[in-house]
Amino acid sequence: MSDATPAQTASSSAAEARIADAAHTGPMLAADGTPLKKSLNRALRLQKMRALALIAPLLIFVLVTFIAPIADMLFRSVENEIVSETLPSTTQILVEWDAEGTEIPGEPVFEALYDDMFFAKEAKLHTRLGSRLNYELTGVSSLFRKSGRKVEDMGEVYQDQFEDLDAFWKTNENWASFMASDGWVAAMADWKKADGAQPAFELREGVAEMLPATSVSYLRFADFVQNVDEDNLYKEDPWAIVYSSLHKDLTGENGVSSYTGPAAVELKAAATAASTFETVNFSEAFQKIDKDWHDLEVWQTLKVYTPKYTSGYFLNAVDRQKSVEGVEKRPENQRIYGILFFRTMVMSVAITLSCILLGYPVAWILANLPARQANLLLILVLLPFWTSLLVRTSAWKVMLQQQGVINDTLVWLGIVATDDRLALINNQTGTIIAMTHILLPFMILPLYSVMQTIQPTYLRAAKSLGATNWTAFWRVYFPQSIPGIGAGSILVFILSIGYYITPEIVGGTSGTFISNRIAYHISSSLNWGLGAALGAILLAAVLLLYYAYDKIVGIDNVKLG
Amino acid sequence: MVALTPISRTETSFYVPVVAAFGAFFGIFIGTGQGSLIAGVLGGAILMAVIAFVLTKVVTNEKAGRWGLTLFGALGGFALAGLPGLFIGTFFGWFFGFLIFWLYEGRYRAKVAPYLTPGQVLWHFAFRTICGSIFVFLITPILVVMPLSFNAQDFFTFTPEMLRFDPEGYSLKHYRDFFTNDAWQDAMKNSLRIAPMATILSVTFGTLAAIGLSQPHVPFRRAIMAILISPMIVPLIISAAGMYFFYSRIGLQGTYIGVVLAHAALGIPFVIITVTATLVGFDNSLTRAAANMGANPVTTFFRVQMPLILPGVISGGLFAFITSFDEVVVVLFVGSAGQKTLPWQMFIGLREQISPTILAVATILVGISICLLTVVEMLRRRSERMRGMSPT
Numbered sequence: 001m002s003d004a005t006p007a008q009t010a011s012s013s014a015a016e017a018r019i020a021d022a023a024h025t026g027p028m029l030a031a032d033g034t035p036l037k038k039s040l041n042r043a044l045r046l047q048k049m050r051a052l053a054l055i056a057p058l059l060i061f062v063l064v065t066f067i068a069p070i071a072d073m074l075f076r077s078v079e080n081e082i083v084s085e086t087l088p089s090t091t092q093i094l095v096e097w098d099a100e101g102t103e104i105p106g107e108p109v110f111e112a113l114y115d116d117m118f119f120a121k122e123a124k125l126h127t128r129l130g131s132r133l134n135y136e137l138t139g140v141s142s143l144f145r146k147s148g149r150k151v152e153d154m155g156e157v158y159q160d161q162f163e164d165l166d167a168f169w170k171t172n173e174n175w176a177s178f179m180a181s182d183g184w185v186a187a188m189a190d191w192k193k194a195d196g197a198q199p200a201f202e203l204r205e206g207v208a209e210m211l212p213a214t215s216v217s218y219l220r221f222a223d224f225v226q227n228v229d230e231d232n233l234y235k236e237d238p239w240a241i242v243y244s245s246l247h248k249d250l251t252g253e254n255g256v257s258s259y260t261g262p263a264a265v266e267l268k269a270a271a272t273a274a275s276t277f278e279t280v281n282f283s284e285a286f287q288k289i290d291k292d293w294h295d296l297e298v299w300q301t302l303k304v305y306t307p308k309y310t311s312g313y314f315l316n317a318v319d320r321q322k323s324v325e326g327v328e329k330r331p332e333n334q335r336i337y338g339i340l341f342f343r344t345m346v347m348s349v350a351i352t353l354s355c356i357l358l359g360y361p362v363a364w365i366l367a368n369l370p371a372r373q374a375n376l377l378l379i380l381v382l383l384p385f386w387t388s389l390l391v392r393t394s395a396w397k398v399m400l401q402q403q404g405v406i407n408d409t410l411v412w413l414g415i416v417a418t419d420d421r422l423a424l425i426n427n428q429t430g431t432i433i434a435m436t437h438i439l440l441p442f443m444i445l446p447l448y449s450v451m452q453t454i455q456p457t458y459l460r461a462a463k464s465l466g467a468t469n470w471t472a473f474w475r476v477y478f479p480q481s482i483p484g485i486g487a488g489s490i491l492v493f494i495l496s497i498g499y500y501i502t503p504e505i506v507g508g509t510s511g512t513f514i515s516n517r518i519a520y521h522i523s524s525s526l527n528w529g530l531g532a533a534l535g536a537i538l539l540a541a542v543l544l545l546y547y548a549y550d551k552i553v554g555i556d557n558v559k560l561g
Numbered sequence: 562m563v564a565l566t567p568i569s570r571t572e573t574s575f576y577v578p579v580v581a582a583f584g585a586f587f588g589i590f591i592g593t594g595q596g597s598l599i600a601g602v603l604g605g606a607i608l609m610a611v612i613a614f615v616l617t618k619v620v621t622n623e624k625a626g627r628w629g630l631t632l633f634g635a636l637g638g639f640a641l642a643g644l645p646g647l648f649i650g651t652f653f654g655w656f657f658g659f660l661i662f663w664l665y666e667g668r669y670r671a672k673v674a675p676y677l678t679p680g681q682v683l684w685h686f687a688f689r690t691i692c693g694s695i696f697v698f699l700i701t702p703i704l705v706v707m708p709l710s711f712n713a714q715d716f717f718t719f720t721p722e723m724l725r726f727d728p729e730g731y732s733l734k735h736y737r738d739f740f741t742n743d744a745w746q747d748a749m750k751n752s753l754r755i756a757p758m759a760t761i762l763s764v765t766f767g768t769l770a771a772i773g774l775s776q777p778h779v780p781f782r783r784a785i786m787a788i789l790i791s792p793m794i795v796p797l798i799i800s801a802a803g804m805y806f807f808y809s810r811i812g813l814q815g816t817y818i819g820v821v822l823a824h825a826a827l828g829i830p831f832v833i834i835t836v837t838a839t840l841v842g843f844d845n846s847l848t849r850a851a852a853n854m855g856a857n858p859v860t861t862f863f864r865v866q867m868p869l870i871l872p873g874v875i876s877g878g879l880f881a882f883i884t885s886f887d888e889v890v891v892v893l894f895v896g897s898a899g900q901k902t903l904p905w906q907m908f909i910g911l912r913e914q915i916s917p918t919i920l921a922v923a924t925i926l927v928g929i930s931i932c933l934l935t936v937v938e939m940l941r942r943r944s945e946r947m948r949g950m951s952p953t
Contacts, residue, residue, distance in 0.1 A: 047778050054773025055785060058766035058829065065826040066792050069803030076806055358695050365692045379934070380696050386930040386937075387703055388887045390907040391923040395702035397911060398709060398717045398920070405705055408718050414593030440699060469681060498796020500890050505911050515798035522802050522894065532806070535799045546794045550787070 070539070077532035080310035083302070086129040087116040091306045099303045099324040104294050110282035114154060118241045119220055121148040123228065135527050136312065136321065137301040143292050150289045154280055155240030158247045161277045168266045175238055178263040179218050180204055188234060198226050201233060210259060213245035213252075250274040300324045313533035337517070337534065344514045347428060348496040354436045355443040355492045356485060363447035363484070368456070378448075385441035393502050396434035400424040400506065426508025434506045439495055443488035446553075450484030487553040494545050498538060514538055566675040568667040576664035577613050583660060584609025587653070613661045623666075627658035644726045703927055710735055710920035717917060735921035745918065748906035755817070755892075755902060756885040759824035763881040766825075767832030768874050772866075774833070775840040786833075793830035797890040800827070805894040815897030823895045824888060828881030835880060839873025839944060872944035876937045883933060 027035035084091045089112035097105045120126040130144030162169040169175075176185060180202060187199040201222040208215045218238065225236045250256065250271045259267060286293040304322045305312060312322050319335040320327050329335070362381070366374045384392060399405045402421050410416040424430055454477065462472035500515040507516070514534060521531030584605035592601015616626040631654035638650015663669055673685055713732040714720050722730025739745050770789065774782065792800065804823050805814060813819030843866070851861040867874075889904035896905070903922065910919045 044778060047776060048780055051773045051776040051779045054776075055770045055779070058770035058789065059785060061762075061766050062789055062792070062826060062829060065804075065822045066800065067788065069805075069807035070795065070799070071803075072807040072810065073799065073803035358698070361688065361692050362695050362699075365689070377696065379938075380700050382934055382938075383931065384699050384703060386883065386934045388904065388923070388926045388930065390887070390889060390904045390911070391706065391926050392702055394907065394911055394919050394923055395706045399702060399705060401717060403716075403718055405709075405718055412594065413590045414596070415590075437698065437702060469684070494794060494796075498798060500796075500798045501908065505908075515796060518798050518802060522805060528806065531802060535802050538796060539799050542794065542796055542799075546791075 073532045074536050074539075076528055077313050077536045078309045078311065079529070080305060080312065081308050082129055082132050083305050084308055086120050086125050087113065087302075090116045090302075094299075094303050094306060097299070097303065099300050102296065104296055105299055107281065107283050110286055110293075113286065114151065114244075114282050115217070115241065117147060117151045118155070118239065119224075121151055122224055122239070131526070133301060133305065135316070135530065136305060137297060139292065140298065140301065143290050143298065147286065147289050147293070152240055154282065154285045155244040157244075157278060157280050159240045159243040161273075162243050162246070162270060165270060165273050166266055168263070169243070169270070170237070172236055172238055173234055174263065174266075175218070175242075176234065178204065178261060178267065179207060179215070198233065201226060204261070206261070210256060211246065211249040213248045214242060217242045217245040244280070246270070247274055247277060247279075313529040314536070316530050317533040317537055337514075340514050340517055341537075344497055347432060347511070347513070348493050350432055351435050351439060351496045352443075352489050352492045354432065355440050356489060358436065359440055359443035359447055359488065360481075360485075363444050363451050366444070366448050367451035367454070381441050381444050384437070385445075389438065389501060392438055393434060393505050396430070396437065396502075396506055397425065400430050400433065425506050426511070428507070428511040430506040430508070431503050431511035431513075434502050435496055435499060438502060439492045442491045442495060446487040446491065447481065447484040450487070451481055454480045483552070487549070490545055490549045490552065494542055494549070498542060566670050566673065568671050570665060571667050573614070573618075576617070576661065577610050579664055580613040580657070580661055581606040581610035583657070609657060612657065613665075616658070616661055617665045623662050627655070627662065630658040630661075631655045645724050706920050706923045706927065710917070710924040712917060712920075715917050717915075717920070735918045738916075738918045739921050739925070742918070744901075745903075745906060745922070748901050748903045751900055752886055752903040755820055755824060755900065756882050758821045759828055759885040760878050760882040762821065762825035763828035763832050764874060764878045767829050767877065767881075768836050768870075771833050771836035771840060775837055775843070789833050790830045792827050797827075797888075801891045801894040804891060808895055814895060815899070817900060820892055820896045820900045823891050824885035825881075827888060827891065828884045831880035831884060832874075832877035835877035836870060836873045839870045843869060872940040876940045879933050879937055883930070 027037060030036045030039040032039075090109060093109050093112050094105065097109065117126060120129065126144050126148040127141070130141040130148075133144070134141035159169075176188070180188075181204050184199055184202040191198060201219070203215055203219065221239050221242055222233055225231050225233050229236075250267075251274050256264070256267045256271050283294075292298055300323065304324060310322075315322055315327055316330075317337050319330050319338045321330050366377055366381075369377065397404075401407070402423070402425070404425070406424065407416065407421040411418050411421065416422060424433070458476050458480070459472050462476040463469070467475065497513070498515055499513060500519060503511055503513045504516055504519075507513070515538070518531045518534050518538070521527045521534070584607075585602045586605070588601040588603070588605020588608075589598065590601070591605065592598045595601065612630065616630065620626040620629070631651060634650040634652070634654020634657070635647055636650070638646035638648070638653070640646075642649070669686070670682065673682055677685070708723070709717065709719070711731045711733065712720065712723065713730050713734065720730055724730075773779065774786065779785070800823075804819075808814040808819045808823070813822065847865055847869070848861050851865045852858075856864065886902075887904055889902070889908050892900060892902050892905055893908070896902070903926075907919055907922060910916055
């Protein structure tokens, strides 16, 4: 044994030296020779990637099905493209108009309005814009509808004069002969309905320079006939607006004197005659349709809502409105949202308070009874929690009605006379009673889980130190139960300010919440922007509370059942 | 905490006035019912005081006294108000019999701590009475719906026939209407087509994500959690409005898929919460042990991890199912007539043409929720038991 010792000692000391050496000079190595730090980092990164890969499908799912819709709603609350899309030329010219002056816009604006209205009418978009602007100024909707009907007559003055001058102007085939490219005319001649889609209209070379306004009008006309109505473009007579544009072009500076293409004779004849045509004053013509077109307020509203994005919906949601001078309060009789938000808050507070009042004793007794009895009683709390919301709401409707169970019982007991039964439904009382019942489990469950952790010995200790029952409860027990009250209250409050179904059914008109108004704007009045703005404000309030809840309780600690 | 307080019979001057006070209290209702409040109060008080005295001092045998009073109440009630009177009378007879001897023998003190003052004892029972009435408030609406659903009339209240327990007053016609009416049957079918699909989607995605979230190192854990929980927090009307706008943009509004996707999104937070809660108690050395013995990750998941977290997954699935099955706001906006679900049909019924078939449906739904509650409760206990077995 002793002769082997030197060798062993030598080798072991060499190994020790190597390890010590490595520790001092090089990095520590993992089994496969890579530095340990690097290897650990790689393992950690791998773990992170694996976790993210597991979460990713759901995260994408929620982002697409839930977060994107919310973002879309927020976008709609400021989006206002309808005005500039429906009246493109008018809004462009209107920018230069001084809205704060006392003059209504001049002739060019009305001419542009005629153009825009004409096409909007053909596409049936003018009524949509009318109802959009009606939210801001009452009466605009009917103004637009009326003008849409009559705007066609304005251009007919020119159409009649062109057609009287030469029957050539009557049919579209003649128009197409100089407006369209030869290729298109040839293709169109071969085309039959059975072939399917029409060959798309192409403008003849040079026409756009010679007759700029006419080309624009004609292109829009052709596009509409071919793609919206899907009629044969050859057989459709051009709209009145094409004639008024032609008149504008022929009396303009370009002229057709040097033109030699098809229909040059007719065009030149028309150009000579055009200067003698009876002209239309669009400003006056619009005034004839409705005198409101010369109303300063209409134009101011139009100008205020020209931009593509507007804060108008949000201002509306807080009972303000935009005007040329800036933001102002709405007239007294139109201020409803302030009251509604206030009512939603007050009623939610009332519901939260009554939930605390009813939930606290129940949670206390659940936490202080022996486990067996507590579990039995807990079922009485969980059963309403699991029962369909609609079932509970219908139960309350049945109970609270004038001829309902509660009133019948009270009448039977003689507490209430049969001809003055209590009005318990379709008012705030109904909403508060029904929602307190529906949200009570959300108060009891968090309170119960907090109270379970409070040691009963503290109370006994307080009492043995001479505290009365009340002092012991108020100074010792209650402060420890506050986290439960906080958690339950925020939960109940969040749920109640966004409630829709129950107030809708038992709330009548005075017991409804802001959410009922949102639903009304989305499904009945179709003022989506305002609905979205109200929703955005409600969402902000809820998220604020959610943040508070996360700070106080922590989202991870939400427990169910 | 069961305190063994020695009990003794109480003084006549204590229990007779207390029973009289109860008598006076119930006398109020009978008195107002008959038109005279004072007569009711005095009559109730005197009658009960006399009965209390007679039972304890003259009859003395508790059993005979209580049975006699119950019988007396039953007969009295029947004579006054027929069959419903019989039930109410029997109840009151039994209750007062119990009350008299409970007070007389001093049993009321048996379970409260011996050192309590009489005021504290009174508060103890008053508090329990308050809690009892809150439980009544919680459960009454659900209980009232059930008998009303058997109403033979199209009324939403108890008819005189029903109160007389006349068989004529009851019928199954609202149930028959539910099972034969096309509108209700279509709604039922739609609900059964939508809810399971939505549940499968949210459980599959939700379980995977919950497993991912409970790994020790997850970047942005809080932010991800907040996003995944948000469908539960955002008010339904806002989710509904947003989905209505967005789904009509991408052509899903009014389609089956649209409703399923929307409902799956709403159910996800419940799956995440229940499954992560189950995973908190999951012992990760089990998966390492499985890997050590040569199981690949998929086998480990299905053979080791899944069976252990299954209770949480199932109860999360049940939550998701009930969320979809019970949901009305979102389907109202995202769905069209072809996706009319049961809650939607009920909502219309409540708002417009109110029909008692709703109550029959409500009773069936209460039955379903009792079943679901039982299952969830059993799963919770099982999961607690299993967690007790594995070392943590």
